[in-house]
Amino acid sequence: MKFTITLLPGDGIGPEVVGEATRVLDVIANKYDHTFNFQERLMGGCSIDKFGTSLTDETLADCQASDAVLLGAVGGPKWDDPNAKDRPERGLLALRKGLGVFANLRPVKVHPALVDSSPLKPEKLKDVDILVIRELTGGLYFGQPKMRERRDGKQYAVDTLEYYDYEIQRIIELAFDLAKSRKKKVTSVDKANVLESSRLWRQIASNVGTANPGIQLEHTLVDTASMRLITSPASFDVVVTENMFGDILTDEASVLAGSMGMLPSASLGEPAVPANEAGVIGLYEPIHGSAPDIAGKGIANPIGTILSCALMLRYSLKLEFEAQAIENAVDAVVASGAKTADLGGTLTTRQMADEIIERL
Secondary structure, eight states: OEEEEEEEEESTTHHHHHHHHHHHHHHHHHHHTOEEEEEEOOOSHHHHHHHSSSSOHHHHHHHHHSSEEEEEEOOOGGGOOTTOSOOHHHHHHHHHHHHTOOEEEEEEEOOGGGGGGSSSOHHHHTTOEEEEEEEOSSGGGTOSOOEEEEETTEEEEEOOOOOOHHHHHHHHHHHHHHHTTTTSEEEEEEOTTTOHHHHHHHHHHHHHHHTOTTSEEEEEEHHHHHHHHHHOGGGOSEEEEOHHHHHHHHHHHHHHHTOGGGOOOEEEOSSOTTTOSSOOOEEEOOSSOOOTTTTTSSOOOOHHHHHHHHHHHHHTSOOHHHHHHHHHHHHHHHHTTOOBGGGTOOBOHHHHHHHHHHHO
């Protein structure tokens, strides 16, 4: 089978981890008789430097025409001027909007061999296997008005948290669909004691819960959820929440796995998985940032990006067996004690990928 995959290595360590992930995909292609046509494009700070914009119309069009998009990371101190007309993160938001991806899936699973890499006590990490589903196209990051100005001689800024009912409905329904093949429990995270948007979120979640009596639904305030991620993370199965809450909670959850470098993500659009059979356009990326402090040193952990490729094979290319092959290889490598610097080990980025490729 032939597929076109757009690569957006981005900034910082992005090119390093994407480079190793494509090596893994090449092995998969050769072993299972597929053809992956890679087309590399600029996005983020590197695109600002060359084109004056974080995402060109041409790059977006190429992404929209491909079968899947693999992203490294964007951003860095060079482009951190708060007064800048464009920033790398703006390109990422525009890409998500342009691809129509509304659901960000972030699995958080603690590997037994990495229990000591987490700051939590080992007994807290037993049986932790969480799927966080973050809404991607609404909330504070996209709401209007969004501005900063002077009022009465003072600096004034405003961001708007807004959601339509259909945006909430589709993400909640997806959470329930995915919970059916797991432990049949959905935790809906909101701030309904304060925010009107969260009260709408909770109302819709309750309605979807009523329509799915076989799935346990619990409502949890975001501050309580952040506490429970540390005190009792194994109590969660599927967690669904709005854009900013999901952004923060998944970074917190990364400490459970030992490092942000371990965690993949998949951003998906319509039709929602798992109902679709033909695959869905998706944006795949590790949850970590561009890590400019270690860029170019060859020590970044590529596992989050490689596991993102497994999610790409599963959801966009519908190659479940191949996805499992990558995941099994990663499990075998981690179980062997192989670690990069972020986990207290000595393997380079290339050496970690070599270990995974050897298991394939």
